[in-house]
Amino acid sequence: MSLLLCFSGQIGSGKSSVSTAVAAALGCGRTSFGDYLRSEIARLGGDPNDRKALQDFGQKRVEDDSAAFCRDVLAAGGFQAGDNFVIDGIRHVEIFELLAAVAKPSEARLLYLGAPETTRNDRVQSRDDAQDFVRESTHQVETELQDALPKRADAVIDASQPFDRVVADCVELVRSWQQRFVIRNRRSNSTSKTRARERDDGT
Numbered sequence: 394m395s396l397l398l399c400f401s402g403q404i405g406s407g408k409s410s411v412s413t414a415v416a417a418a419l420g421c422g423r424t425s426f427g428d429y430l431r432s433e434i435a436r437l438g439g440d441p442n443d444r445k446a447l448q449d450f451g452q453k454r455v456e457d458d459s460a461a462f463c464r465d466v467l468a469a470g471g472f473q474a475g476d477n478f479v480i481d482g483i484r485h486v487e488i489f490e491l492l493a494a495v496a497k498p499s500e501a502r503l504l505y506l507g508a509p510e511t512t513r514n515d516r517v518q519s520r521d522d523a524q525d526f527v528r529e530s531t532h533q534v535e536t537e538l539q540d541a542l543p544k545r546a547d548a549v550i551d552a553s554q555p556f557d558r559v560v561a562d563c564v565e566l567v568r569s570w571q572q573r574f575v576i577r578n579r580r581s582n583s584t585s586k587t588r589a590r591e592r593d594d595g596t
Contacts, residue, residue, distance in 0.1 A: 394498075397476075397477075397492065399481075399504065400415075401482075401542045402508070403538045404535070405512070406513055407559065408425075409427070413481075419567060421476065424469065425482045426451060426466055426484070427447065430451050462488070463491045474496065489545065503542070503545060503546045503548075504550060505549045506559070507543060507549050507552055508551075512553045550563060550566075
């Protein structure tokens with residue numbers, strides 16, 4: 394069973410770095426909503442490094458056609474149905490649900506990276522737009538990151554830990570999910586074979 398691993402978290406939680414490292418550890422492809430939006434803004438002649446422009450454009454795509462937005466991001470990242478794949482930047486519960494539907498037969502799982510505001514603020518100080526941290530964090534597109542997405546997540550990872558520990562926790566969790574898929578499929582196959590034998594026997 395293949396897995397679409399979806400990363401979510403507030404600004405400064407480490408989504409991009411962690412999801413990239415997890416994809417490398419699992420040997421699978423990766424894309425992000427941020428990468429897609431930056432490429433589209435650049436194509437349209439805008440500034441791909443303007444975070445407000447990214448947030449505004451992302452919110453517009455969600456409001457215009459969420460399903461098409463999801464399909465475009467996955468296609469741009471090279472996703473094929475049935476692939477093991479990592480996608481970063483989930484900011485709406487609806488987007489995760491749509492990704493889960495679009496990605497079938499891959500099973501979608503949502504990983505939320507949680508870290509205190511002080512930790513996240515410290516991490517963004519090296520960014521060019523660090524002074525805009527408060528505005529960025531309160532933009533409409535970030536609204537569901539505080540409560541709705543953590544509640545919907547299949548797992549919440551403590552992203553205030555050292556980077557290697559966060560990555561290891563994510564990979565360990567994915568391996569456990571994959572193992573459950575294997576066990577579940579074996580049981581399903583065994584049940585199907587038993588029913589087939591019963592039909593052949595006329596029982």
